Amino acid sequence: MECKLKILAILGTRPEVIKLAPVIMELELRPDKFISTVCATAQHREMLDQAIKPFGIEISHDLDIMRPGQDLAQVTARAVDGLSSVIREEQPDIVLVQGDTTTTFCGSLAAFYHKVRVGHVEAGLRTDDKYAPFPEEINRRLVTQIADYHFAPTEYARQSLLDEGIAESAVFMTGNTVIDALLWMRAEVHKKMPELPYGLRESIEGRQTVLVTGHRRESFGEGFENICNAIKEVAETFPEAVFVYPVHLNPNVRGPVDRILSDHKNIHLIGPLAYAPFIWLMDHSDIVLTDSGGVQEEAPALGKPVLVMRDTTERPEGVEAGNAILTGTGREQIVDGLTQLLNNPEKRAAMATVRNPYGDGTAAAKIADILEKCN
Numbered sequence: 460m461e462c463k464l465k466i467l468a469i470l471g472t473r474p475e476v477i478k479l480a481p482v483i484m485e486l487e488l489r490p491d492k493f494i495s496t497v498c499a500t501a502q503h504r505e506m507l508d509q510a511i512k513p514f515g516i517e518i519s520h521d522l523d524i525m526r527p528g529q530d531l532a533q534v535t536a537r538a539v540d541g542l543s544s545v546i547r548e549e550q551p552d553i554v555l556v557q558g559d560t561t562t563t564f565c566g567s568l569a570a571f572y573h574k575v576r577v578g579h580v581e582a583g584l585r586t587d588d589k590y591a592p593f594p595e596e597i598n599r600r601l602v603t604q605i606a607d608y609h610f611a612p613t614e615y616a617r618q619s620l621l622d623e624g625i626a627e628s629a630v631f632m633t634g635n636t637v638i639d640a641l642l643w644m645r646a647e648v649h650k651k652m653p654e655l656p657y658g659l660r661e662s663i664e665g666r667q668t669v670l671v672t673g674h675r676r677e678s679f680g681e682g683f684e685n686i687c688n689a690i691k692e693v694a695e696t697f698p699e700a701v702f703v704y705p706v707h708l709n710p711n712v713r714g715p716v717d718r719i720l721s722d723h724k725n726i727h728l729i730g731p732l733a734y735a736p737f738i739w740l741m742d743h744s745d746i747v748l749t750d751s752g753g754v755q756e757e758a759p760a761l762g763k764p765v766l767v768m769r770d771t772t773e774r775p776e777g778v779e780a781g782n783a784i785l786t787g788t789g790r791e792q793i794v795d796g797l798t799q800l801l802n803n804p805e806k807r808a809a810m811a812t813v814r815n816p817y818g819d820g821t822a823a824a825k826i827a828d829i830l831e832k833c834n
């Protein structure tokens with residue numbers, strides 16, 4: 460009789476939840492093949508809990524490591540220590556990690572210490588710049604060294620792994636699981652209108668709407684001041700447009716955002732949104748202004764033009780497809796990029812074609828199929 464494969468999925472932050480949820484749900488649909496267990500480092504606390512809720516995933520181990528204003532070394536030390544104990548106790552056959560956060564790296568390292576195989580979801584993203592994004596570029600490179608199964612979201616990512624000498628037999632092109640999550644959530648939102656912050660729906664109705672998110676560590680300080688000052692300048696130039704910014708809970712983000720952007724009639728600063736209202740809002744926006752990885756991937760699938768406030772991206776597919784433009788983090792560059800899109804409906808329309816460079820919604824099933832063969 461064939462043994463069931465015991466899979467321990469490790470997650471710590473909002474995007475890891477959204478991108479691993481489809482895989483965990485798929486494993487749970489195959490109880491004859493898998494025993495699925497989930498460990499949260501809770502590197503994020505409120506944002507992790509908020510993201511988990513709609514998927515109804517049960518967390519078996521919660522390390523609760525988040526501290527306000529934590530630094531990278533603290534997160535790393537707490538996560539490796541806690542994850543090592545969980546892996547020792549659970550004795551999984553395979554540990555699954557996603558992406559490039561500190562939890563991702565620590566999950567793979569702790570698995571390696573216990574000689575447990577590692578599957579890396581969203582493998583092969585690269586900027587080739589050690590400090591951008593920071594620390595994610597190095598996190599994902601380190602995970603690549605440890606992982607046994609590399610689930611690449613795109614052909615570009617697959618090729619990057621092969622170019623680095625990873626064996627072709629260990630690299631699988633699956634698409635990005637974020638598209639699975641997005642398509643599922645969009646269907647949910649169409650069935651049932653999500654609960655929105657008070658007055659949000661009324662304030663965007665009939666107005667050009669710019670959805671803003673931003674949180675990258677390499678932009679803290681001057682970069683973030685530039686981003687906020689650019690948004691403020693454009694909001695003043697286009698008083699008829701409305702800017703909605705669900706602000707990340709990191710104090711390095713909240714500080715400048717609150718100081719520079721509060722008290723503007725057409726800028727709505729709100730807390731992090733649950734996934735359902737966030738997807739509703741993206742679907743009802745005209746332009747997305749972001750430095751987020753996941754949002755860069757979701758916007759083309761909803762046919763939204765994206766301005767990426769970064770100097771480099773590991774997600775060139777959206778730019779090549781014509782949905783995204785890299786603006787950089789300079790104030791003038793962001794002002795220019797936004798002004799051109801707000802002033803030019805033709806340019807906006809050309810970018811607003813629905814495209815799926817990051818996947819077709821079947822990534823989780825493909826990953827589960829591959830894992831079945833890893834027994």
Ligand code: UD1
Pocket residue numbers: 472473474502503504505506507525526527528529531534559560561562593594595674676708709710
């Ligand atoms: C982390 C990831 C980043 C990912 C991002 C997604 C690392 C080093 N960074 O960045 O790759 O893109 O998550 O959002 O892994 N906080 C709260 N409540 C929360 C979440 C955060 O208060 O629910 C505050 C805390 O003060 C915390 C701080 O934000 O100390 C920073 O959190 P941390 O996970 O270290 O970094 P992020 O910037 O969120």
Ligand code: UDP
Pocket residue numbers: 473474477637672674705706730731732733734735737738750751752753754757
């Ligand atoms: N997201 C959300 N609520 C928000 C902002 C983002 O649910 O208020 C979702 C978004 O749809 C995407 C993911 O969170 O799936 C991106 O997370 P984040 O930008 O924090 O991290 P990154 O993708 O940059 O690592």
